[in-house]
Amino acid sequence: MATPNLSFGAGSMTGTAQTAPGFLFGNPVTAQPSTGFSFGSNTLTQSTAAFGATPFSTNPAPVSSGTGSLFGTTTTPAQKPFLIAPQTNFAPFGKSTPGAQGPDATQQQGMAGQPDPSLALHLAICTPSYFNNENDEVLRKWNQLQAFWGAGKGYYAPNMPPVEFTPENPYCRFKVVCYARIPSYHNEDGIVQIVIGKSLADLKPLEQNFVSTLNGIFGVAEVVISEMFAAELPDRTNIRLYVQQTLANGEKERATATDVARHMSQPTYTQTLKNLFVLEVLPLVNLTEAQLKEYLDTPQRGIDPALWEQGKRENPDPQKFLPVVKVGFQELQKQFNLQEDHAKKLQASMNNIMDEITQLRHKQTMMKAAIQDAKWKQANLTRRVLKLVSAQEVERKRGVPLDQTEEQIRMRLEDLYMQLMQPTQYRGCLNELMAQMCVKPASSQGGPRYGLVGDMEREVSQYMAWQHDALQAVVGVLKEDLTVVDSMMEEIQCKP
Numbered sequence: 198m199a200t201p202n203l204s205f206g207a208g209s210m211t212g213t214a215q216t217a218p219g220f221l222f223g224n225p226v227t228a229q230p231s232t233g234f235s236f237g238s239n240t241l242t243q244s245t246a247a248f249g250a251t252p253f254s255t256n257p258a259p260v261s262s263g264t265g266s267l268f269g270t271t272t273t274p275a276q277k278p279f280l281i282a283p284q285t286n287f288a289p290f291g292k293s294t295p296g297a298q299g300p301d302a303t304q305q306q307g308m309a310g311q312p313d314p315s316l317a318l319h320l321a322i323c324t325p326s327y328f329n330n331e332n333d334e335v336l337r338k339w340n341q342l343q344a345f346w347g348a349g350k351g352y353y354a355p356n357m358p359p360v361e362f363t364p365e366n367p368y369c370r371f372k373v374v375c376y377a378r379i380p381s382y383h384n385e386d387g388i389v390q391i392v393i394g395k396s397l398a399d400l401k402p403l404e405q406n407f408v409s410t411l412n413g414i415f416g417v418a419e420v421v422i423s424e425m426f427a428a429e430l431p432d433r434t435n436i437r438l439y440v441q442q443t444l445a446n447g448e449k450e451r452a453t454a455t456d457v458a459r460h461m462s463q464p465t466y467t468q469t470l471k472n473l474f475v476l477e478v479l480p481l482v483n484l485t486e487a488q489l490k491e492y493l494d495t496p497q498r499g500i501d502p503a504l505w506e507q508g509k510r511e512n513p514d515p516q517k518f519l520p521v522v523k524v525g526f527q528e529l530q531k532q533f534n535l536q537e538d539h540a541k542k543l544q545a546s547m548n549n550i551m552d553e554i555t556q557l558r559h560k561q562t563m564m565k566a567a568i569q570d571a572k573w574k575q576a577n578l579t580r581r582v583l584k585l586v587s588a589q590e591v592e593r594k595r596g597v598p599l600d601q602t603e604e605q606i607r608m609r610l611e612d613l614y615m616q617l618m619q620p621t622q623y624r625g626c627l628n629e630l631m632a633q634m635c636v637k638p639a640s641s642q643g644g645p646r647y648g649l650v651g652d653m654e655r656e657v658s659q660y661m662a663w664q665h666d667a668l669q670a671v672v673g674v675l676k677e678d679l680t681v682v683d684s685m686m687e688e689i690q691c692k693p
Contacts, residue, residue, distance in 0.1 A: 314360070318344070321351035321360045322368065344368040347525060364524040367499040371525050374500070374508030375532060376518040379489075382481040387439040387451035388423065389458055392477040397427040397434045410473060411438070414466050418442040418452070429531070437481070454480035489519070497522040591681060596688050607678060614675050617668060627664060630657075 312320070321340045325333050336352065340360075343349035347364035364371060382388055393400055400407070404422065411420040424437040440452045458480040461470065470478075484492075496505035500522050508520040523529050599607065616622050 312357075317353065317357070317360050318351070318366060318368075321353040325351075325353040327352050327355060341368070345370045347371055365499045367501065369499070369524065372500055372504070373523050373529065374504060374520045375523050376512060377521045379517055379519055380481065380483060382454070382483055384453045384455055384480070384482045385451070386481075387441070387454050387457060388437055388481045389439065389454050389461075390477075390479045390481055391436045391438065391475055392428065392479070393434040393436060394432065394474040394476050395434055396432045397425065400434050400436075401425070407436075407473060410469065414461065414469060415440050433476075454482055493519065595685075597685075598689065599682075599685070607682065610675055610678060613671065617671065623664070624668075627661065630661070 322337065322344050325336045325340060327333060327336055340351035340353070340362075343351055343362045344366055345368060347362060347366065347369035349362045350359035351362055352359045363369075404425070408420050408422060412418075418440050419442065420438055420440055422436060422438045424435075426435055427433070428435045439454075440457050441449045442452075444450055458478050461478050493509060496502045505520070505522075509515075512518055512520060523532055617624055619625065620628075
């Protein structure tokens with residue numbers, strides 16, 4: 198299943214004052230003309246010399262957060278500086294990269310007389326020689342059990358330190374391949390994620406001050422926070438934002454995510470970001486084809502290559518998902534919690550959509566009723582208008598003889614009336630049909646010999662009702678026309 202809130206960060210360039218084509222943030226160090234996205238002159242010009250350490254160093258000197266901090270006046274030791282994820286060390290889902298083993302691994306490899314960690318792991322689970330007797334076989338099985346479990350220490354030689362069994366070792370059995378949704382971020386969207394070393398509850402009341410301080414970094418450009426949510430670690434908050442500026446024609450233009458991260462990585466703003474408790478700045482962009490291929494071609498975190506290949510083959514949709522290794526019950530529980538949270542969000546969205554659909558259906562019903570009422574009103578007004586027009590036309594034609602067209606209409610109406618009144622035409626047929634339906638001869642058993650099926654009887658009755666209404670309407674029109682003609686004849690005769 199897809200893991201929510203999963204993001205990849207293509208690294209930005211290091212925090213050196215260099216000019217790049219396209220978008221420029223603020224004024225560069227040297228007076229050079231700039232083109233593209235420009236934020237004008239920045240209001241923050243702080244120096245990093247007071248920290249006693251180079252920006253982005255791993256061991257900065259203690260600083261006081263009593264000035265310029267949004268979270269009160271407290272003097273604390275310097276926190277870990279914020280990081281801009283370098284592009285060359287991209288490692289999604291905890292993938293190890295060259296040179297990223299840490300100081301402990303380097304120190305262990307550099308100690309004299311200590312074998313390589315992978316060799317020590319194999320010696321502990323295959324051929325331990327701690328007792329040099331039959332007890333080594335029991336130790337070997339015990340080390341194998343610990344390796345399968347992913348916890349404990351494995352002894353293999355008297356003068357060697359034990360091997361630490363972690364869930365990342367290749368023999369751990371509690372591993373599974375899940376599937377995460379491939380991020381769909383684009384560099385043009387300009388979305389940057391910032392990790393803040395404060396909880397969401399502490400940061401929420403100070404959101405406006407936080408935005409105002411960031412606006413000072415970007416000069417005339419505007420910082421817009423699109424999302425703010427709690428991170429997985431305690432006392433951590435993730436903020437997703439973008440930077441935009443108004444063009445001369447009134448349109449909004451966004452800066453790219455890499456340009457925003459590059460601008461924030463400049464040494465000038467190190468102190469400001471530390472005061473804001475910024476721990477990491479991560480531009481959200483898509484994975485490149487090379488990064489995706491490198492990730493898929495390398496099994497993750499000590500997993501069996503055969504299991505990794507099986508996970509890639511069983512990917513339900515390689516265009517949307519990629520395999521992810523979950524090691525241990527804690528990560529599996531975290532995955533389950535994320536899926537539950539995502540399911541709850543989807544359910545809440547579905548409930549909102551259903552409520553909106555119900556409201557729209559109610560509005561549609563009310564609209565249909567209003568339309569039907571408007572149709573009835575229109576029909577009534579049409580009849581009234583027709584009646585008024587007819588009366589007006591009669592009044593206008595009073596005393597005027599019939600023209601040729603009106604005479605033709607009168608003759609046609611008289612012909613229709615005569616046809617309806619003839620015994621062999623419609624009226625005669627209807628009278629005969631009515632007589633047949635009224636006749637009910639009784640048989641020897643007392644029942645009728647003739648009859649109609651129920652459906653046919655209803656259809657005939659309806660047809661007769663229509664004919665009756667039509668005849669009444671025609672007769673009424675004829676009577677009105679005859680009355681008009683008679684009145685016109687009388688007026689003509691009265692004239693001298």
